[in-house]
Amino acid sequence: MTVKTLTLDGTPVSAREDETILDLCREHGVALPTLCHLEGLSEVGACRLCLVEVKGSPRLHPACTLRAEEGMEITTSSERLRRYRRQILELLFAERNHVCAICVVNGRCELQEVAYAVGLDHVRYPYRHPATQLDASHTRFMLDQGRCILCTRCVRVCDEIEGAHTWDVAGRGADSRVITDLAQPWGKSDSCTSCGKCVQVCPTGALFEKIQPAGGGTKHREFLTYIKNAREKKQWIR
Amino acid sequence: MDPLTAPSPGGPRARVATVWLGGCSGCHMSFLDMDERLLDLAPRLDLVFSPIADAKVFPEDVLVTLVEGAVCNEEHVEMARRVRARSRLVVAFGDCAVTGNVTAIRNALGSALPVLDRAYRDAADLQPQLPYEPGIVPRLLDRVLPLHQVIAVDAFLPGCPPHADLIHAILVDVLEGRTPSLQGKLRYG
Numbered sequence: 001m002t003v004k005t006l007t008l009d010g011t012p013v014s015a016r017e018d019e020t021i022l023d024l025c026r027e028h029g030v031a032l033p034t035l036c037h038l039e040g041l042s043e044v045g046a047c048r049l050c051l052v053e054v055k056g057s058p059r060l061h062p063a064c065t066l067r068a069e070e071g072m073e074i075t076t077s078s079e080r081l082r083r084y085r086r087q088i089l090e091l092l093f094a095e096r097n098h099v100c101a102i103c104v105v106n107g108r109c110e111l112q113e114v115a116y117a118v119g120l121d122h123v124r125y126p127y128r129h130p131a132t133q134l135d136a137s138h139t140r141f142m143l144d145q146g147r148c149i150l151c152t153r154c155v156r157v158c159d160e161i162e163g164a165h166t167w168d169v170a171g172r173g174a175d176s177r178v179i180t181d182l183a184q185p186w187g188k189s190d191s192c193t194s195c196g197k198c199v200q201v202c203p204t205g206a207l208f209e210k211i212q213p214a215g216g217g218t219k220h221r222e223f224l225t226y227i228k229n230a231r232e233k234k235q236w237i238r
Numbered sequence: 239m240d241p242l243t244a245p246s247p248g249g250p251r252a253r254v255a256t257v258w259l260g261g262c263s264g265c266h267m268s269f270l271d272m273d274e275r276l277l278d279l280a281p282r283l284d285l286v287f288s289p290i291a292d293a294k295v296f297p298e299d300v301l302v303t304l305v306e307g308a309v310c311n312e313e314h315v316e317m318a319r320r321v322r323a324r325s326r327l328v329v330a331f332g333d334c335a336v337t338g339n340v341t342a343i344r345n346a347l348g349s350a351l352p353v354l355d356r357a358y359r360d361a362a363d364l365q366p367q368l369p370y371e372p373g374i375v376p377r378l379l380d381r382v383l384p385l386h387q388v389i390a391v392d393a394f395l396p397g398c399p400p401h402a403d404l405i406h407a408i409l410v411d412v413l414e415g416r417t418p419s420l421q422g423k424l425r426y427g
Contacts, residue, residue: 054320056270093337097346099340101398107427116424121394122386124335129345130379 006072015068022050022063032075033085033114035203036151037064042160043130047151049114052076060084063121082118089115093124095174096132103205110203111149128174135180137187139211142197145177148206154178154198166192179204252413255287256331257321259314260341260382261307264328265332266290268399269304270416272406281404282413298324302412304331304395305404309383313376322389327412331399331405333426335385340398342382350378393418396426 003091004015008024015024020043025032035047045062052063055073063076075081089096092098092111100106132146155178166189170179180189199207229235253410258266266289272279284298287293296317301330309318320329333339344353359366369375375397385391395418396406 012413090316099337101333101345103427112426115426119421119424121396121420121424122330122384122391126387127338127342127345127384129342131346131348141399 003223004068004070004072006068006070006074006207008074009076011118015016016193020064021052021061021066021068021074022165024068024074025050025063025076031117032063032105033074033117034064035114035149036153036203037154038157040161041153041201044152044156049085051081051084053081063233064067074154086118086120087119089120089124090125093120093123094127095130096148097129103147104208104211109205130174135186137185138189138192138194139187139210141186141196141207143178143180143186144206144208146206147204149204150178151203152174152178153201153203154168154207157197157201157214162193162197164191164193164195167198174221182213250381250412251281251296251300252283253286254283254409255285255296255300255321255325256289257287257296257303257305257307257317258289258316259305259307259335259385261332261334262340263289263306264381264399265304265306265334265397268332268397268402269405271402273402275402275406279409279413280335283409296320296324300325302327302329302409304329304408305335305385307406308334308338309379309385310341311376311378311389315379315388318385318389325394327381327418328385328389329395329408329418330385330391331395332400336384336394336396337426338384345381349380353378393420395420396424399426401425 002017006015008015008028010029011028013024013028014188022037026067033049035049036044037050043064045065048062050063051060053075054061054067060081093115098111100109100112103109119220132144133143135143150169152169155169158167166180167178169176170183171177177205180186181191186192196209199209226238229237245401256266256269270276283292286297289420303321305318305321305328307314309315312375330336334341347353347356354368359369391409395404397404404420408418408420
């Protein structure tokens with residue numbers, strides 16, 4: 001396998017040809033914020049937080065999908081990059097309803113962590129506060145669209161790891177949203193295996209487990225027929 | 239002498255204020271949670287206006303004002319502007335002031351009227367009516383706003399509520415003439 005040599009913030013580094021710039025950053029301890037990236041899933045470059053500058057290229061490139069090439073000169077931190085990262089986070093917070101105080105993952109949220117890392121102390125854009133939907137139809141899990149940042153980790157883990165492909169993205173632009181099957185309530189999904197992988201990979205509180213004893217409220221009234229039949233007809237059949 | 243650099247034991251006391259707009263007063267409870275540190279602060283400042291001080295009118299020449307709560311009604315807008323005009327430094331105090339937080343959840347309903355309907359007409363058993371007392375009950379704004387969308391804000395202290403240690407750090411920064419900074423100590427929620 002060919003080894004590529006390049007520079008990362010001025011430091012010469014070597015990379016295997018299958019490595020991305022994000023891999024290299026992680027390997028060399030260069031801090032680069034990410035949200036859509038998750039070790040074990042494919043890369044989509046959706047969140048744009050890991051944008052880097054490549055000398056000779058006028059545009060910015062997401063490090064997670066950028067392959068290391070011979071002679072590249074990568075800059076991971078500059079005034080422009082810091083400005084864009086902050087703007088991206090501000091837009092994420094302004095786009096939906098991220099109310100940390102009442103969120104199930106408050107204190108364990110990747111969106112919060114990244115915002116702290118870039119020093120985001122307030123959002124300069126007007127909050128949209130859209131009327132978003134909450135899907136509580138699944139017996140064990142819930143989806144709060146207001147907290148979704150469209151990283152598509154749930155879509156990818158369901159497709160690539162579980163093999164169910166229950167999740168997908170519907171709509172365009174600000175109306176984009178994750179859906180289950182053909183935009184049916186999650187609880188009605190035929191393809192969902194209830195494995196919970198989507199919940200585990202979600203970086204925010206958009207997907208979460210019902211904290212109540214799940215299904216604890218379900219009534220099992222068939223017991224009455226069973227007992228009546230057993231007592232009166234001596235039929236011990238469920 | 240410049241009040242930003244002056245205060246020290248025996249020196250002029252800094253004029254400090256706190257204001258309660260659309261919030262739950264939890265930030266002020268956290269302010270009280272500074273506990274014994276309040277005793278250290280007391281000789282260094284005068285609390286010239288606050289829900290926990292007996293003052294009816296927001297005074298002139300305030301060094302720093304901590305503003306709790308989002309801007310929800312016309313009275314809040316007036317108060318925020320008065321605070322800005324009369325304070326050297328304004329600190330957005332807590333998540334409601336910084337982001338709108340829980341107070342701004344009602345924005346998803348679109349405007350003030352459906353919010354009032356939900357509270358005063360839909361849920362009322364007897365004489366459903368909207369409160370209307372001009373000059374007494376301030377009109378709700380159609381959208382709840384974070385403080386910095388109404389007035390210029392000098393420092394942001396998020397948290398629901400902000401931890402007492404952070405409130406203390408910000409106050410000491412101001413009293414000792416430093417620009418308040420929460421670098422590395424940010425926390426929402």
